[in-house]
Amino acid sequence: MSPRPPARRGACPAFLAPMETGDGLILRLVPAEGAISPDQLRGLARAATAFGNSMMEITARGSLQVRGLTAETVAPLQDAVLALGITPRLGLAIDISPLSGLDPREVADARPLAGRIREGAAGLAGKLGPKVSVVIDGGGAISLGGQKADVRLVALRSGADVMWSVTIGGGAPELLTELEATALALDALSRIAALGRRARATDLPGCDAAQGDHDKPPAPLGTFPLADGRFACGIGLPFGAGAAELFTALADAAEAAGASDLRPATERVLLATGLDAEGAPAFAVEARRLGCLVAPHDPxxxxxxxxxxxxxxxxxxxxxxxxxxxxxxxxxxxxxxxxxxxxxxxxxxxxxxxxxxxxxxxxxxxxxxxxxxxxxxxxxxxxxxxxxxxxxxxxxxxxxxxxxxxxxxxxxxxxxxxxxxxxxxxxxxxxxxx
Ligand code: SF4
Missing domain, CATH: 3.30.413.10 (Sulfite Reductase Hemoprotein, domain 1)
Known part of the structure; x- marks a missing residue:
């Protein structure tokens, strides 16, 4: 990969287009499958130290960020990520719960719908602006209600069926079947793309009301039972940031507790999944010792x-x-x-x-x-x-x-x-x- 030029201010610091900030370039990474192994997190921390200023972050939307890159170190970091076997999400931002498909409380697994929208919107690559986003909330234990979205789909039970509440920009929600919801989401994305790369859903006719004032859901901290009888444990980065050494220590702690993988989550949380009944509290105890948040009542x-x-x-x-x-x-x-x-x-x-x-x-x-x-x-x-x-x-x-x-x-x-x-x-x- 060749070094990428700094993006303009106001753009998102995405994987292929890092953004200039006061401490250098910042690169954002969302694992395409939502999860990375403890070994991959340790590797990312090593790369953040070698090519950045060793500061790493998890954002409110659940993205990993590496800070302090230079124009010369962007490409080596991108190469290091790929060499670690981490596939970054590219193109349209589609956010789903990090526990999709594992969560016994979810109304619907959001992954198939996310895949269909991603596939359907592939032709819009380069036409949609970098901030256009789709949020698909499967209605599980981790709410995405606090995330702004151009297109929001929320799973709702309707008797034995699942329906999707679809909201475009600040417009009124429509209750639709999955097929109809997919079509409406793709139509909205096409219409946004037709308005140019600066356009958002609120620029569409009838969708220009102020976005819903979604209450901020609590951070997904603590233990979550999974459908397979195991557990996930969410811990919070203090104010979303930490040195590479902290991420390495968290990867070590997750591995020692028996975690199968780690998932960046909303509200600056890192979830370890695949834990047993002893592993979940063991991971939380170690995370707390490292200065992380482990309970929602932490101020x-x-x-x-x-x-x-x-x-x-x-x-x-x-x-x-x-x-x-x-x-x-x-x-x-x-x-x-x-x-x-x-x-x-x-x-x-x-x-x-x-x-x-x-x-x-x-x-x-x-x-x-x-x-x-x-x-x-x-x-x-x-x-x-x-x-x-x-x-x-x-x-x-x-x-x-x-x-x-x-x-x-x-x-x-x-x-x-x-x-x-x-x-x-x-x-x-x-x-x-x-
Ligand atoms: S990081 Fe803070 S200071 Fe910098 S642009 Fe964002 S809000 Fe402003």
């Missing part, structure tokens, strides 16, 4: 952070470096109803959907958005070095009996807070009484 599970400075040239603050402090400071509010997003600029790479609280890097400091996206950031802004004190004050505010963290923030918003928190210097007094 870090509710905080998304982009790499920030210095990794990204657009960044106004070190988002990922500040994320542990933010998770710890806001832990009293993070009861599962609140999502927090640290976005070092208004682009919002780490969490495309609106969050309960979004901290946005601006030229002059950090702005706060309540129940919105980073693009909604206006002012006022605060200096980065005052963030910790202000968050401590926010977290001190007592909740009314039965009030959720999100409810408290909504009540504060109605009272002109937490914007007020941004206007005044942080102190150690609670913001409001119950």
């Amino acid at each position: 870090r599970a509710y905080v998304a952070a982009c790499p920030g400075a210095p990794a990204c040239v657009c960044a106004h603050f070190p988002a990922r470096d500040l994320a542990p402090m933010v998770a710890e400071a806001l832990a009293p509010l993070l009861d599962g109803t609140v999502t927090v997003h640290l976005s070092a600029c208004a682009k919002g790479c780490a969490h495309p959907a609106p969050a309960t609280l979004t901290f946005v890097g601006m030229d002059e400091g950090i702005a706060l958005v309540h129940e919105g996206a980073p693009s909604g950031a206006r002012g006022p802004v605060i200096a980065v070095d005052t963030l910790a004190a202000r968050l401590a004050t926010l977290a001190l505010t007592p909740r009314a009996p039965g009030e959720t963290g999100r409810g408290l923030l909504a009540r504060m918003q109605e009272a002109g807070l937490p914007a007020g928190l941004w206007l005044r210097e942080g102190n150690d007094r609670p913001m409001m009484k119950t």
Whole structure:
């Protein structure tokens, strides 16, 4: 393979078209079959060290990423991936549950439908933009409801049959048979392609309403029973990132626990599958020792952070470096109803959907958005070095009996807070009484 030129900003850092960021090129890898062996993960970690800056990530959509490449090291890394026997997904992004076909709770195995749509859309290669995506949710234990999609298909039971709810862009869902759903999905993709490589489903007539505000499903952490009597165990990368040594240690731990393979999953999770009843907790214990998330109530599970400075040239603050402090400071509010997003600029790479609280890097400091996206950031802004004190004050505010963290923030918003928190210097007094 010859080195590939850097892609333009705004494109996705795909396998064949890595994107330039502040710490070099970033290459995204989705295993075509969804799974890699522990040995392949160790090999990928070695390649990330040899050809990148040894930082690796799992994204909110469940892609593996290798950071810090140069124009000269892209091709050697691509070659190393292929030599490891990993087949990267190329072309149209079709996301399905990593447990498709293994999950006893799923309404339908999404893989056959994904294969038919991939095959049918093969002629559109090069005509669809890199961000166009299809999400096929088979209705199992791992929900894909939080993922934005141009075409979304969700399996639903209808008596003894399976029907598919199909949504194109922000249009109304249609309940269809699998054959009809395939035809509608392919028709939508053709019409998007006809509008050019910048087009998305929301550019189609009748599909331009705002995308559904899907609630963020919980990260797939913990143990999942599989149809064959074995188990999968999901662990979370702290804020989606880690050094190559961490990935190597996780591959070793999965192998020692008896895992058959490893699967990158939504919400920055790595699933080990094929474990027995002792292997699943053994993998979780070792992952926890390595600093990973193993349970949904870990406050870090509710905080998304982009790499920030210095990794990204657009960044106004070190988002990922500040994320542990933010998770710890806001832990009293993070009861599962609140999502927090640290976005070092208004682009919002780490969490495309609106969050309960979004901290946005601006030229002059950090702005706060309540129940919105980073693009909604206006002012006022605060200096980065005052963030910790202000968050401590926010977290001190007592909740009314039965009030959720999100409810408290909504009540504060109605009272002109937490914007007020941004206007005044942080102190150690609670913001409001119950
Ligand atoms: S959101 Fe973060 S990673 Fe994305 S462009 Fe902005 S600073 Fe960079």
